Amino acid sequence: MMFLRSRLCRRQSQRQIAAAARxxxxxxxxxxxxxxxxxxxxxxxxxxxxxxVGCGSEVEMAxxxxxxxxxxxxxxxxxxxxxxxxEEGSIEAPTRPAMATADDKGRFELSTKVxxxxxxxxxxxxxxxxxxxxxxxxxxxxxxYQVEVxxxxxxxNLELISGR
Numbered sequence: 001m002m003f004l005r006s007r008l009c010r011r012q013s014q015r016q017i018a019a020a021a022r023x024x025x026x027x028x029x030x031x032x033x034x035x036x037x038x039x040x041x042x043x044x045x046x047x048x049x050x051x052x053v054g055c056g057s058e059v060e061m062a063x064x065x066x067x068x069x070x071x072x073x074x075x076x077x078x079x080x081x082x083x084x085x086x087e088e089g090s091i092e093a094p095t096r097p098a099m100a101t102a103d104d105k106g107r108f109e110l111s112t113k114v115x116x117x118x119x120x121x122x123x124x125x126x127x128x129x130x131x132x133x134x135x136x137x138x139x140x141x142x143x144x145y146q147v148e149v150x151x152x153x154x155x156x157n158l159e160l161i162s163g164r
Contacts, residue, residue, distance in 0.1 A: 059094045062149050063118040064110040066156035067102070068128065070139045074106030075160060078137045082110060082124040082149070095120045101131050119149045126158065139163065 064082065068075045082098040098119035100108035110119050126145045130136045139160030147156055 060121040060151065061112065061118045062121050062151050062154055063116070064098065064149055064154045064156065066108060066158060067106040068108065068158045068160065069106055070160040070162065074102075074104070075138060076102050076104040076106055077131045077134050078102050079129045079131050080108045080110070080158065081127045081129065082119045082147070083127065084120045085123045085125060085146075087122065093120075094122055098124075118154070121149050121151055123148045126156075128158065128160065 066080075068078055068080060078101070080100050080102060084093040084095055084097065086093050095112055098110040098112040100110045102108040109116055111117055112119055124147055126141055126147055128137050128141055137160065139162050141158060142161060145158075
């Protein structure tokens with residue numbers, strides 16, 4: 001019985017040594033007819049990474065400015081938000097919303113990623129909200145108020161409706 005047990009242990013250790021030796025071989029020693037197999041994981045990672053980064057998928061931006069008024073009078077210290085809408089056949093908006101805070105004269109200049117870069121060239125739903133820590137705006141925009149930002153300079157005059 002002892003002899004059989006030691007023989008099984010020896011056979012098992014020989015298998016482990018052979019398996020370890022196989023893993024120490026390079027890819028070209030394991031598969032001499034396929035020398036590029038070792039490079040496939042690296043190429044695969046490179047392709048997937050480039051797809052995730054999105055080569056050339058930059059969204060076209062255009063400068064957007066304007067004024068916010070209520071009954072013809074400028075409304076300041078309100079947050080103006082342009083929410084880009086998803087393109088036909090897509091479930092995602094092309095970029096994040098563009099925002100600006102109107103100054104005391106009701107003027108605003110939108111920014112999306114960096115100061116003054118504007119908004120994405122597409123249709124947007126527009127909303128106004130209280131600037132941080134401020135009282136609510138004295139009026140509101142009509143429900144589902146939309147504008148289309150086009151290439152080039154865009155100026156929008158947002159007339160609020162009385163009430164909330």
